[in-house]
Structures are given as C-alpha cells and as structure tokens.
Amino acid sequence: MTEIVTAAAPSNRLKGRRIVITGAASGIGRRTAQIFAKQGAALTLLDRNAEALAEIARETGGLAVATDITDEASVERAVEQGASAMGGIGGIVNAAGIWLRGSVREVGFAEWRRVIDVNLTGVYIVVRCCLPWLTQAPFATVVNLASGQGLFVNVANRTAYAASKGGVVNLTRALAAELAPHIRVNSVCPGLVDTPMSANMGRDVSAYALKRIADPVEIANAILFLTSSEASYVTGAALAVDGGRTFH
Numbered sequence: 001m002t003e004i005v006t007a008a009a010p011s012n013r014l015k016g017r018r019i020v021i022t023g024a025a026s027g028i029g030r031r032t033a034q035i036f037a038k039q040g041a042a043l044t045l046l047d048r049n050a051e052a053l054a055e056i057a058r059e060t061g062g063l064a065v066a067t068d069i070t071d072e073a074s075v076e077r078a079v080e081q082g083a084s085a086m087g088g089i090g091g092i093v094n095a096a097g098i099w100l101r102g103s104v105r106e107v108g109f110a111e112w113r114r115v116i117d118v119n120l121t122g123v124y125i126v127v128r129c130c131l132p133w134l135t136q137a138p139f140a141t142v143v144n145l146a147s148g149q150g151l152f153v154n155v156a157n158r159t160a161y162a163a164s165k166g167g168v169v170n171l172t173r174a175l176a177a178e179l180a181p182h183i184r185v186n187s188v189c190p191g192l193v194d195t196p197m198s199a200n201m202g203r204d205v206s207a208y209a210l211k212r213i214a215d216p217v218e219i220a221n222a223i224l225f226l227t228s229s230e231a232s233y234v235t236g237a238a239l240a241v242d243g244g245r246t247f248h
C-alpha cells in the first residue's frame with residue numbers, strides 16, 4: 001500500500017503567506033490549518049462552530065472568527081478582521097461544506113437552497129470579500145473543495161450535493177479565467193474522506209482503485225501543493241484526489 005505522509009515536515013513552504021481557511025473547525029479544513037501552520041503560513045480561520053474553531057486556532061496560532069459563510073455581511077467583517085491581524089490576505093482555502101443525501105423526489109426547495117447556499121454561494125461570497133486583498137498580494141491563490149461528485153455522477157440520491165459541487169468545479173474555472181494572471185484558482189475533488197461529514201455516508205470502497213477511504217491529510221497535502229509556489233503553472237484545474245474513484 002502507498003505510504004501516507006501523516007504530517008508534512010515543517011519546511012516553510014508557505015512562509016510569508018496569509019491564508020483564510022473556511023470550514024477550519026473540522027475534517028479537511030482543520031487538517032489543512034494544522035499543515036499550513038507547520039509550513040509557516042499566518043492563518044485566519046472561519047467556521048460556524050465557534051468552540052471547535054477556538055481550539056484549532058489555539059493549536060495553530062491562527063485568528064478564529066466564528067462566521068456563517070452564507071452571510072455576506074458577517075464574512076465581510078471576518079475577512080476585514082483577518083486582513084488586519086495578518087497584514088493582508090494572499091490565499092483562501094474554501095473547505096466549509098455540508099452533505100445532503102436525497103433525490104429530487106425527496107429533497108424540498110429549502111434543503112436544496114441550503115446546500116447550494118453553503119457549498120456554492122458561500123465560496124463565491126468568501127472569494128468576493130477577499131478580492132481587494134488578494135489583488136494586492138504579490139501573488140495569490142484560491143483552492144476550493146469540490147468533490148468527485150462534481151466531476152461525475154453515477155450514484156442516485158445526491159442531487160443537490162452533486163449540483164453544488166459541479167458548480168464549484170465550474171465556478172473555479174470561471175474565476176481562474178477572470179483573475180489570471182495574478183491569482184491562481186483551483187479545485188480539489190476528493191473521494192470518500194475519513195471526517196465527521198462522511199460518518200453516515202457508508203464506507204463502501206469497492207469502486208475505488210486504492211480500495212480504502214482517504215485520511216484527511218491526503219487531501220490537505222493536495223491543497224498545500226496547489227497553494228504553494230510548486231504549483232505556479234496550475235490554474236483552473238479540478239484535481240481528483242480520490243483513490244482512483246473517478247477513472248475506476
């Protein structure tokens with residue numbers, strides 16, 4: 001089996017970078033915050049779960065701002081706080097998201113709208129609020145968490161989630177085109193990842209070439225690559241980090 005690198009060695013790959021991470025209180029966002037701190041980044045951490053957010057902020061030395069990313073005014077305030085604490089903003093990782101199982105027959109309008117609001121509109125709001133600072137940074141990056149479900153759908157009963165994540169993949173491409181050459185914008189499309197979100201998704205990995213669920217660090221490592229200058233020629237990409245699920 002492939003070795004899983006469980007904690008990137010501190011090597012200052014993000015030294016001098018000022019990054020906003022949403023969804024930082026749990027799962028992939030939380031693991032990303034830990035790795036980014038080790039790589040020398042200054043962090044502003046956004047999540048609606050204030051208690052868990054405070055804990056990861058203490059651990060990483062980041063600024064915690066409890067925020068619902070669907071509330072534009074509150075994101076605007078959070079981002080201003082972050083920019084003044086860090087001295088600017090040069091990157092975003094949009095990891096906040098919600099999961100919803102259900103077909104078009106089952107999911108009502110309110111539930112549909114909530115999923116689109118958080119998973120798609122939330123990304124738009126955070127990027128828009130950060131833009132004045134991203135534009136001033138010497139170079140800047142945005143990494144959006146989409147999903148394998150944003151690249152293909154061969155499983156029934158996840159209409160709203162799949163639509164929201166397909167939206168994130170194409171929003172990413174649109175932003176990459178609009179904000180080039182100064183700001184690189186990419187999405188990461190995970191398969192099944194071992195986080196609280198996937199706890200009741202089922203753990204069938206038979207369709208995955210690597211036959212296992214991902215550790216959150218394996219997604220965070222891809223986010224680190226896309227945020228770092230090692231990915232200096234990568235923009236508009238939808239990077240599948242899915243154990244071979246989308247080709248298998």
Ligand SMILES: NC(=O)c1ccc[n+]([C@@H]2O[C@H](COP(=O)([O-])OP(=O)(O)OC[C@H]3O[C@@H](n4cnc5c(N)ncnc54)[C@H](O)[C@@H]3O)[C@@H](O)[C@H]2O)c1
Nearest residue numbers: 023025026027028047048068069096097147192193195197
């Ligand atoms: N876990 C998986 O298997 C998987 C697979 C593919 C894609 N993803 C995507 O990766 C991202 C991270 O997922 P995760 O597994 O770490 O989930 P998670 O549930 O562990 O963490 C998500 C975080 O987002 C926060 N959040 C949700 N709605 C919010 C809102 N409106 N405002 C602010 N914060 C909010 C939650 O409080 C939570 O801390 C999500 O976008 C998810 O859709 C996850």
